[in-house]
Amino acid sequence: MPTRVWNYLEEYEQEREEILRAVDKVFASGQLVLGESVRSFENEFAGYHGLPHCVGVDNGTNAIVLGLRALGVGPGDEVITVSNTAAPTVVAIDQIGAKPVFVDVREEDFLMDTGKVAAAITPRTKALLPVHLYGQCVDMEPLRRLADEHGLAVLEDCAQAHGARRHGRLAGTMGDAAAFSFYPTKVLGAYGDGGATVTGSAETDQRLRRLRFYGMEDVYYTLETPAHNSRLDEVHAEILRGKLTRLDRYIEGRRAVARRYEEGLGDTALRLPATAPGNDHVYYVYVVRHPERDRIIEALKGYDINLNISYPWPVHTMTGFAHLGYGEGDLPVTEALAKEIFSLPMYPSLPAGVQDKVIAAVREVLASL
Structure with a gap:
């Protein structure tokens, strides 16, 4: 699968x-x-x-x-x-x-x-x-x-x-x-x-x-x-x-996956999620950043890994909200993120073997860029 x-x-x-x-x-x-x-x-x-x-x-x-x-x-x-x-x-x-x-949003934590x-x-x-x-x-x-x-x-x-x-x-x-x-x-x-x-x-x-x-x-x-x-x-x-009744357990499962990603990818050029001071992160999605995002996602398909982008099109640039009058450059950080961010697999029951597969594949792809 x-x-x-x-x-x-x-x-x-x-x-x-x-x-x-x-x-x-x-x-x-x-x-x-x-x-x-x-x-x-x-x-x-x-x-x-x-x-x-x-x-x-x-x-x-x-x-x-x-x-x-x-x-x-x-x-x-x-x-x-x-x-x-x-x-x-x-x-x-x-x-x-x-x-x-x-x-706009902040560069460090979006x-x-x-x-x-x-x-x-x-x-x-x-x-x-x-x-x-x-x-x-x-x-x-x-x-x-x-x-x-x-x-x-x-x-x-x-x-x-x-x-x-x-x-x-x-x-x-x-x-x-x-x-x-x-x-x-x-x-x-x-x-x-x-x-x-x-x-x-x-x-x-x-x-x-x-x-x-x-x-x-x-x-x-x-x-x-x-x-x-x-x-x-x-x-x-x-x-x-x-x-x-299991919500706190789900959260700990997500944090465990996040820790595994940090251990496996923390020394790469991938920009991993930053937790803002005072926050306890629950990792609904694990959003990373890289200027070669599109090449990375395409290459990972060869490993049978299909990833999402959260979000590829800022809302203010969507046709349905053109009437609001926003244009390119109005929200520079948001617009830059849309070109570079993507999400790694993240859910509490994510098998350890799949985590290892993702980490190994991402490392290989990054090394080939």
Whole structure:
């Protein structure tokens, strides 16, 4: 089988019996939508983060959409974020009629350059949307100060940072609310789409619950605010309940793979991930950098190793966001990274033999350049 950046089959083999028990439990419960499994997972996921509220939704994109709406962001408002991210971060802003405003990222760790945020704030700015990228946290302290100074909401995009910490604080606990994705590849992944928004505010929680249920309260026919069906599925919630108990183990597995890569590739010309001071990295993806990225990826195909690029096209350069008016050179670090970064295989059940294969192949390819 070709070596890929991510594969769920090893994990499924290890956890198959528990996953099938979770599915059977839901099917035998007599309630398939917004039942005990979703309620229990919401309570447990909130508890993991030391927060009182969690609202399960159907995917990570809608976790951001609902989070922004619940925080009062709407048409005509501006939301400051980054372009070096998965497109859904920005799609969510656009979907509610707000305008994405981009700041560049840092050379050393590819995270939002928080020193550039103040200059991007205008009278129309309503929220800051930091992306905890690749498995580690943005510097939240200066963002929180800016938000308090200017009366802005802070929504953390935690899709890639389940269990990551900054100065001991979990990703998702440093803003007014936080959005998570449970897409299968994530550090905490379901077996299909899923997401959640967490918050410490009872008022925000109430808004989120209405927004994920057409804008209604707990029963049909009493519409408060028009919205869509964004419910988390009972089956995925029950599977996630079990996986949440193993989240810290998954994280340690990812860190072990990262350590193996550092041992095997640390003396090469490949630029390996840097952990920002104060951060505990969970390695959602293992992103490396090299100016001959495209040649390396092509050569590795000869070893039956197929790698991803996270991300090859900055969001601000995409045709779908041309209306924002950004051009080449506006975000120089982001644009340079897009030409040089790529991801090595990374998941906690990645076999040791595959890790060794990847390391040996990368070393051989680098030596041939």
